[in-house]
Amino acid sequence: MMLRVCAMLVAVACLLGASAIDGFDFSNPGLADRYRVLLSELRCPKCLNESLASSGAPIARDLRRTVRRLLEEGATDDEVRVYLQERYGDFVLYDPEFRMTNWPLWVVPPVLLLIAVVVVARVGVLRRRVPLTKREREQVARLLDDDR
């Protein structure tokens, strides 16, 4: 029971945290939506795996303010991404572009998947039941008879 209450309190606290980023009132309601989407796909540079939207780190707050300012100045979503990427590197993008330096990031997962598919398919082939020939059936019958 206590555990449930605690879990609910945590959930409520999370909701409060999530709504904290909506506190900004934008001059144009369309901006608020873009702001929310951008924050969820930008990563806080200090916190390894938290988006700008969910992080409570001071640097995340500064970057949220920066994103908001850029949007108000009329920047496109891409311009905001590039602005942060130029300063903090690919790390801040949860969805980085394909480049020579990060090709393993993009290539390795599909290749592993391909290998897995091949392995599974081959195992499937090996295990497929092939009906016994007449001779084999007789052999089996003989062997089983021997046991009796």
Next chain:
Amino acid sequence: MNRARLFIPMAVFAVLACFLFLGFTLRDPHELPSALIDRPFPDFDLPILGKPGARATRADLVGQRRLVNVWATWCPTCLAEHGELSRIANETGLSVIGINYKDDPSEASRWLARHGDPYDYNIVDVSGDFGVEIGVYGAPETFLVDAEGTIRYKRVGDVNEDIWREELQPAIAALEALR
């Protein structure tokens, strides 16, 4: 032949384990490769600490090779590296500019009075907006900026004797060789 194949999963596991081990130990995941190396130090126009009304701009920065050190009184590592920064400023004559980052300026002045002031001057960034401009995500951070105002090296974390000897000095020597 078939016997050997039984070892394939173990080999795959060993390779994976090696990668994960290296990934977890070789590199501090908190340390980001700086995106600003070989790019111009950004424009700024910010107040100077302890000099009411005075402002510094990028033009004041260029013309000379400098260390630009981001620090704050709330940052214990900044205090830890203060001795080494002071030594560098005193012994090598390298110009060190401070960026007092998200701090209380009057407290910063007191801090410098207490611990010594190796900085030519300090730029005040109370909001942290200029910090975002130069990709700061935690103090201390130290940039090596060449005479043209291009960022040549960045250190996230304290500048200590080892960093000076193994990273900063070679970076400065490389600049020297370019000239």
